Amino acid sequence: MNETPNPSVMSWHFEGWDPANLDTPSVQNLLHGAVGPRPIALASTINLKGQVNLSPFSFFNVFSAKPPVLIFSPALRVRDGSSKHTLLNVMELPEVVIQVVPFAMVEQVSLASSEFAEGVNEFQKAGLTALPSLKVAPPRVAESPIQMECKVLEVKPLGSSGGAGNLVICEVLYFHVAREVILPTGSIDPYAVDAVARLGGDWYTRSSMGLFQVEKPVRTCGIGVDALPPWLRETGCLDGNRLARLGNQPTIPNPERCREIFKEQFPDCSFDPQSPEGRRELAKAMRQLLDQGRTEHALALAMISSGAAED
Ligand SMILES: Cc1cc2nc3c(=O)[nH]c(=O)nc-3n(C[C@H](O)[C@H](O)[C@H](O)COP(=O)(O)O)c2cc1C
Incomplete structure (x- = not known):
């Protein structure tokens, strides 16, 4: 492991901001830089007209195993406070497929994040392949090695102006995991998945690079x-x-x-x-x-x- 400064003997020189005195892009900038790498949910949804949508969300994580719960957050557009298509779709039809994004498709996923007009199918725009799902209506992305079919339990708005998140709380109904990314132990191989994650600005990282292991703390509690x-x-x-x-x-x-x-x-x-x-x-x-x-x-x-x- 690289030499890193010992936090117990070094001291940082801090700047400070109260978010109440900042505009939304500046707060976003701080949050994106501070909280990262963030995993990316590639969410496919469908509306009642049958129009499919595919968009990435890095305000995303897992929160429970029983029930298996994932949450991602499509924010209201900062520009005009309007709702993103993904949010409108899950309000109409509370189902979503969340896929993991491997490095091999990161630029297609970035392309899918463009603000295409309502009804435009980002599968086609990004050159990705739609596969039918087993339990829900939105299709899966064939290129992703991990696809999770979900029902939406709740959508929790966090505000009403541009930049406000909307927690889309999803329960996984079915996992599709490519055999090629499953280790003999049954765990998922981070090298094989090579998932990307997002940081501030245009920065991404990928799980196959710079991996290291830290043993879990001893069960009996260490001496400290x-x-x-x-x-x-x-x-x-x-x-x-x-x-x-x-x-x-x-x-x-x-x-x-x-x-x-x-x-x-x-x-x-x-x-x-x-x-x-x-x-x-x-x-x-x-x-x-x-x-x-x-x-x-x-x-x-x-x-x-x-x-x-x-x-
Ligand atoms: C890697 C990545 C992560 C993103 N994460 C989020 C996010 O967490 N929340 C959000 O509102 N937008 C996020 N975006 C932007 C949306 O993908 C973008 O606004 C997209 O146009 C929304 O599509 P929709 O209107 O079809 O739902 C992200 C974009 C990229 C490329």
Whole structure:
């Protein structure tokens, strides 16, 4: 993992804004930059005339597993406060298919977000293929490896002027998942899906790039960063991620084990482990041990540095 500043020792220089004093595009700009990457729902809907609509929404996420609930939010147009076609459609016919957007189709999806006139089918405009759904009327997008057929439980308006969101609360009735993106464990393979997500401005990211794993915290609850010798945080010699890895250890090794590990790491030790030079040496070794996944060893050196493992 890259070196990142330790938030416990660095200080930011803040600007501040009260949204009440900003115009809507400026608030949008802050929100889009602040809350990201955001997953993208590619929503297909249909009105009572049978006209199909397809549009992306990045104000989107999952909120419940039982029932399985997704929410996305078509906002009233900032320009004139009018409703987007997707919103009008789900009010007429409360059904939607939400598809995940892989990198391979991101530019088609961006094209589908154009303000085409009412009744224009964005499947055709974006060159995407409509497949019939099993449980709902709107069609699915064949190019997406994950398609979720939903009924709309509720539409919750958040305001009445341009920029106001409308929460479209959807229950998934059926999942279609391409076999090619399912791992032998049954989980979905983020590399194979390669979903895109949106940030501020024109920025996107994709799930196959820069993936890394963080183990879930130990079930028994770790010792916590506050159980570590304070000098480790105060000097910033370990960044926040490495401190957290130590704090996630279930227990502190006993003094004897700490001394054993210390001797193993420094067989010919010629420094005082509690002196500033000694602590610098220990911190270097701890960083290496942590990066090798030998967290217990690193924690033992931390305890030695504080004198907690003395006879
Ligand atoms: C990646 C992406 C994400 C978007 N997310 C949203 C969103 O969350 N809410 C929204 O109102 N518009 C969003 N838009 C803009 C809509 O897609 C756009 O207004 C579209 O024309 C709406 O289509 P409709 O009127 O056919 O429903 C997004 C556009 C893109 C390209």
